[in-house]
Amino acid sequence: MQHCCKFMDIFSKKNIRPTTFRKEIVSIFEAKDHAITTKEIEEALGKHDRITLYRTLKLFIENGVIHEITLPNEEKTYALCEEECADGEHQHEHLHFKCEVCERIYCIELPQAPQFDLKNFIVKSMEINLRGICDHCN
Amino acid sequence: MQHCCKFMDIFSKKNIRPTTFRKEIVSIFEAKDHAITTKEIEEALGKHDRITLYRTLKLFIENGVIHEITLPNEEKTYALCEEECADGEHQHEHLHFKCEVCERIYCIELPQAPQFDLKNFIVKSMEINLRGICDHCN
């Protein structure tokens, strides 16, 4: 598999054992250009164990391999993180965009994080979720 | 109760029957300056029916009385909407701020919505969630 090096990169940096199952999960993420639900992962997996999947997702989130996207009234989705994300600290300069036509959620990198001037509030991280129509459906 | 007019305002505008239970729920929201979880509502309610609460929250969300705030790894919270919110279309020019000290989630009104220039994406609504330390705890 040409992917081995890539997996090793992801896993060895985070000190995660590169098991067959985990490699499969990463492959599924890499095959998509948008965030996916556990349902979509389970469909891609075929026969599998539900509990191991939950544990794997949790581990990946804690180690900055993927991040969780929660929008009101939507199922949770997950997407691969960029390199910079480390152990549970997801410092993304990106936003999430939910297309109301194709219903997909995309991660979009921002050239710079927007600034919010909130007098005495100290902002440590932010999350921006947009809804509308994506470039593909437009 | 001096609140009657206020309830009538909220309920009649949205075509919601002002039942005892619903008025109680609104009172609970009005007594707090931050977003609350169903757990907090249930504690404030005392003896009550779980199902009716869920149905009431759903109705309130659909009719723009309250909005739901979902942050990754957090319980859902709910807060009263501003006047402008109508039937399920929550067009807030505000953001949500989770304080990592007091752990409360506050709604903060913005003077203007931030602009995101995403070429061919059409942005119809946005949601901004910040984390950090609130003015009170700072």
Add this chain to the structure above:
DNA sequence: ACTTAAATGCAACACTGTTGCAAATTTATG
């Protein structure tokens, strides 16, 4: 007051996610 429509309360259920434990897999060591 009476009729109609909507809201409530209860039981049962569905979905999402977790915990404990035994079996299997991976990694490190000789």
Add this chain to the structure above:
DNA sequence: CATAAATTTGCAACAGTGTTGCATTTAAGT
């Protein structure tokens, strides 16, 4: 390469959150 130690996996059982159907109660209109 074989073996031992540690981690991961799969299963069973469970917990929390939210929903549906239905009978009873409450509110609204005449």
